[in-house]
Amino acid sequence: MDKNLLGYKGVKPVFMIVGFLTLVQSLSIILLAKWLAEAVSALFAGGALKEQWGTALLFLLAFLVRQACGTLMSRVAYRFAEATGSSLRREMMDKLFALGPRGVADKGTGNLVTLSLEGVTKFRNYLELIIPRMVGMGITPWLLLLYIYTLDVRSGVILTVTMPIIVVFMILIGTTAQKHMDRQLASYRTLANHFVDSLRGLETLKFLGRSKDHIKSIAEVSDRYRSATMKTLRVAFLSSFALDFFTMLSVATVAVSLGLRLVNENMTLVTALTVLILAPEYFLPVRLVGADFHATLDGKEAGAAMKELTERKTETAVLLGEEPAAVRAAGAGAAAAEEAAGSKAKPPGGASKTAAPPAGGSALPADYRWSASSRLELRGVGVAHETDGPASLAGVSLSFAGTGRIGIIGESGAGKSTLIDVLGGFLHPSGGEAVLDGRRLSGLTDDAWRRQVSYIPQRPYLFSGTLAENVAFYEPDASREAVTRALAGAGLASLAASLPAGLDEPIGSGGRALSGGQAQRVALARALLNPRPVLLLDEPTAHLDIETEYELKETLLPLFQGKLVFLATHRLHWMQDMDVIVVMEGGSVAETGSHEELLVRRGAYYRLIQSQREGMH
Template identity: 60%
Template structure:
């Protein structure tokens, strides 16, 4: 069953209940065998059928009790599996939100979606089957074997000697099946990621005339998954046949021994018949574990993969290094929106006061690796527009991750003021006041309105239309057959990169949160589309604390303050004019980019 199962909440109680039910089930199995053998022996001895009514009734009651216990076991395992899988899905989603979009891009969206949907379902099936199977394997053979020894020692010895052979063979088959299942699961994850990436890039492939050529790649990935699945099924079918074959030989050995001894008069019919009835029951739990092992191995693998993500460390230091401070709210009355959105009062204030202090903040992803950020110390007070620039690998995205709450500093402290927070180490409170706009915003398979309502699910259609107009989506919405209720995303109307960014802007306009984080939001757009979006984005930046990480320097004259990073450290800070006058790193970058345009 694995030690990992013991850490799930409620596992001990469900194991105790299952063990008690299994004991009662074993008693019913032995009772049914006893009364069935007694009835047959009596009839064989010539007694009338009417005198065996009581024995037959007891046999039927024991038979029914056995199946009632089995049903109760399944229900107990089902309730535990449902509760545990639901809790695991919640933990997985919460951890993915804490790890942030960068983790999702590394692991693959298709893989994570597969784990959250199908993986959790397969893990639930694994729990439903493995708990009663393992309880039965631990209890039933031992008690049945003891009863057989009490009836006939020689038969007990035969059963004792044949069981290890069956178990060793099952272990060998299990190891081979596990190796095949790992290959199948890896192929499945590759197929999921490849499928999602293909869907996202289908428009580009079609535009470049590569859609048909890409079909061969999909076929190869699919064929790889098919081959891995067929290898796993082949092992599963062969192992089931082998388990049945060895079980049959073991029972046949007992039957032959009992038959010869009956002929020689060395044993009576009643104990011999009881042992013969119980012999298959002795091997049945092991056979069922072996058969279900292949059916549940993918669920076990999925559970381990999910648990690995849940156990993924956020950083090398405890979360207590992230400190928040609560100050007096800027506005007291903001109308009905405050009840739906914790930070709506900041949106209602004309200039919300939000300050940020970083003291010697460092981020080190690996214990022996270099720091992505080192000794970052800043004090910023909003509303303000802060540009974060630097060469590739300078630490721009890492700094945005720290500020957004997706990454806790490995060293130093970060203090938000004027923003509510939860308990110490819980960054969910202040993160709920941040709008995050990544390079490629995710578009859900839903209506345009529901996509815009990302930060405010209860917003009215009028509010959604206002946000869409502010983001420059009014013309697009007017061209759609169902206006803002038109389905977009997967299965709906596809959006261009610029339109997807406008949806992200509309979310930000509607949410009205006081802090906006942008991580290379226009890096994948052509310069013409970027300039079209720039006007709407600058409108969004008004009266907010904005952090814009970008390598396109034409944004910098519109920034109130600029942070220049080099190799994870702050090289210089200041306004656009101040940095140009210093003729330092910023001046060199600006000059190099202008020369590159000529």
């Protein structure tokens, strides 16, 4: 049994209900065996059939009680499995959004999609089967064995001795099966990630003429998965055969012992029949556990993987204190001056070196909203992923107010993506603080802030579904009119009109393939359908050709109006359209200012332009 099983919400009442039903079912098994043996022995002794109606009806009643208890147990386990599976999926999705792309990069897109879709279904099946099976194995055999001892001690001893042998053998084969299942699951995850990456890069592979060569790579990964699956199945079949063999051998031993004593007239027929009927029932719970162990092992592994993901440590922003009214007023005045000057970001004079102890409670009100009068400051923010390792960000101090377009540039490894993760609330800083509308926070990893943010990654994922479903992924209840407006705003109206099924055309895996630019526009349509005041774009055009990028740029720029936009890119032609440019070097802010201001300074920004020779003036 999974060690995490008892930690799920509502599992203890389920165990109590299933335990009570199992107890009633076990007693009904004893009674039906007793009454069936009495009826058969009476008929064997020459009694009239009509005289056995009472015993037969009692047997039928016990049989119906047994079936009713089994049905009720299945329903209770099914409802619990459905509720727990749905809850775990929600927890996993919430955790994925909380961790952000950096926090789950080690899992792989294909693995996460497979886990959230197929993994939850397998986990539900595991819960539905394992709870009745484990409770049954813990109650039924011992009650039956106790009753058999009251009837015939010798048969009880035989059953007592053979049960541990079967259990030990199950453990040995189960351990082997676990190893093979781990290999199969690892191979399946590799196949899922490899297949998704291949689909997403198919256009590039075709362009380079390597698509046919890639077939061999997919075939090799698929063959490894096939081999792992066949090994697991062989162990499963061997386990079932061995379990049935030892069970039949034990029952046969009991039957032979009973038969010999019946011949020697050392036992009554009714006792022998009762013991013989109960012997297979004694082993049945163990057989069911052994049979379902392999059927639910992948569900157990999926549940463990989802549990590991949901229990990943995430730091939540805490409230460090409130800015004094005078400081807030000065900040608001500075923000107004910046806005009048056409600048929306500046490095503050200095960062807070020490922070007040956490005040406790939520960092932001649940109904917090970013508005044109809002202000955000980063003070001495640093990010170090390892204690003794190099810092990805060091002493970053910036200020943003209201709306505007903020360009974040720098060479690879300069800290652009890390800064985007901090601003999006995906990553909690290792040091420094954020000040949001006068509230001093340890970071921006707060649900209220994340609800203000839309994020467009470098390679948005298209799910297997219709065009409308992909656009409405974050707003599944959106009307078709709203989806149509979002598609038009993202420049996809002509694409939707050209598709045979329109908005209902399947895209993503198994559907119509979209180009990189079209996929980015779908991601943009998602953001438009759920309008949030803060928009983050992390290298959104890094994988696009220059013609597609300029087309997408013409669509994006008008949509930036009225939002606070952070655009991290290494394509410098975007910077002429930014209100403020933040130049990153080695995890620190090298300089900030407008395009014209930074050109005049001839600093880090000017050197980037010279190195890329983009001919900007």
